[in-house]
Amino acid sequence: MKIKILLKQHVGAPCKTTVKIGQEIKKGELIAEPEGLGANIHSSVYGIVVDINDAIVIEMADDQPKYFMPIADTSCNIEAVKEAGVVGAGGAGFPTHVKLNAKLNDGYVLVNTAECEPILKHNIKLIEEKPELLIRGLKYAMEMTKAKKAYIAIKPNHKKAIIILGKAIKFEQNIEIKFLPNMYPAGDERVVIRETLGVELEPGQLPNAVNAVVFNVETLKNVALAIEERRPVIAKDVTVGGRIKGDVDGKVFLNAPIGMPVDHYVNLAGGLEKNSGEIVIGGPFTGIAGHENSPITKTTGGVLVGMVFPNDNRKFGILACECGAQEDRLTEIVDGMGGTVVAAEKCKRMVEVNGRYRCDKPGECPGQTETVLKLKKAGAEAIIVGTCED
Template identity: 70%
Template sequence: MKIVIKLRQHIGSPCKPIVDIGQEVKKGQLIATPEKLGANIHSSVYGKVVDINENEIIIESFKDQPDEYVKIKETNFYLEAVKEAGIVGAGGAGFPTHIKLDVNLKDGCVIANAAECEPILSHNIYLLEQNPEIVVRGLKYAMQITNASKGYIAIKPKHKKAIIALGKICKNEENINIKFLSDMYPAGDERVIVRETLGIELEPGQLPISANAVVCNVETLKNIALAIEERRPVITKDITVGGRVKNSAEGKVFLDVPIGMPISYFIQECGGYENPHGEIILGGPFTGKQGNEDAPVDKTLGGILVAMPYPNEKRKIGVIACECGADEQRLEEIAKGMGGQIVAKEKCKRMVLVNGRYRCDKPGICPGQAEKVLSLKKQGAEVIITGTCED
């Protein structure tokens, strides 16, 4: 099987390959390093490098795949282990974790983001149900690295099994508390997490550090624990497969799948497509992007969703884009898939321009879009496609 390792699996610049075509590599071996902002990239399999281009390293995996892996270099410094392991935000953003944790949070906190607010996606909650210990250990390491005095696990009350499992682990942890989030989208947005956990409203463009806090996805915390305890680099990913796939409409979880495997493999593992079916979405229903069968799993992929076929829509279309959901490009893809013509565009009334980028001023508190809808109708729209979080 060909394994495709993308050279850019993070916010920042693509990494530089440090292997050659024809070279044999081992699982866990460092194969690319960042020259600017980025994170180390390791081989997820034993195999042979068959191609390298500006975007990816392609490895032909060997039939025999031992469990053993090349460990990251030994270090007494937790932050160095996080850096060596190539850990990035596993919740989708992909910001290098060693940079995020390189702060002093005296009297501050680290918040474990267990919101998993996108519909269908469930691998974070499944991890907490099956192995809450590793997430709590990762949280404690993150607290030590940042000198934080408190740790919080932010989760929705409906995830009772995960909450019970966490409660048992945290009952003797004086500095770690479980905080409940509203059951809405986008509860997993960092600014929503800070607002609901700490009662602090961040301005558009502000990061949690402005509230003396750092927010980490629960899978990221798992990777921190693995890097420190087992010297394990990031070579696998937890994902959910769902939608129009057999036996998995509500979502099937796969833990620790090798990075670089084609998503078609996991669709087939679920039993194949359920007909009729439409496009493949990589990510969640709200913020996912259009993908294809050949796309590889990477460090930030959370969902592989197969959609229903688009309905035919010949009426004139207006779109409302929002930072919290589908952006303008995604809405254009949807309209094109429906065979419709976009005649007018608007932005959610919460959107404000900050440093050249439109951002939501209060994510999760949607004011309603009646004004925008009326504007679109005046511009000739007969039907509206919206990317806003509510309404």
């Protein structure tokens, strides 16, 4: 089997390869490193490099020992996190060592466990099975940033995980559980800050404006593994769901090797149902169109199999918001149905900040009557939206 390890799995430019075609490599071996902002990339398998383009393609060896090459010795924990190539596992892919360089004297480390898009549940699964790993990663993050307090933000409907977390932090005086509203997008960084610290960030403001940093559950797991086991990021936790044979609400695979084609896990989950459509990489609201050979990356969260697009040749209006699918993705869906896009508008809460449109109050959706009428006037017979609570 061949795996494909992308050279860009993070914020910043693609990494520069450190291996050559024909070279034998080991699991955990450094195979690419950043030039500027980015993160190291390591092989997730034993094998031979057979191609290099926008990815390093590796022919897997028949024998795959559990042993991995540990990261190089480092002088401090932040350097270990950097060497291991840890990035934000929730989707953003921002290099974690950069965040950990923040000095939060009397500040806060916030853990985002929201996993607010439907079907996804690998973060909660990790909490239920290995809460101590999360807590150790969190304590390392507090130590490195000099934060005085940590809050684990979680939805109250995750009762089992809350009980397990409560036991895990029973003797931790500086770590508390805070509840998030059971709505979308509770996992938005600004929502997490609003609900835990009671502060409303302006669009474009970062958590450091309120002396805080926010980390995903799996990111903190990888922090702990980098420090304690010298383990590079060579695997990803994923949820596989949708039109899968026998599937009810998604199946979780912990530690899926990075670079593995997603159809490997679709088949392990039960295989495609007869009438299945596109494969979406990510969540149902913000995911992107993929295919059976799309590789697992450091930021892959969901592998979701959709239904076949219905035939609908009407004229469509697009209503895009920051919290869901954007205009290009919604256009893809309309094209897939055989329709035509005649107009596109943004949610009235969207404001432009540094060339990017941001929601001014995520989770507080306004009425869209005026926008709908505008789309109708432009000739739209139907409207497609990314997500909207209204």
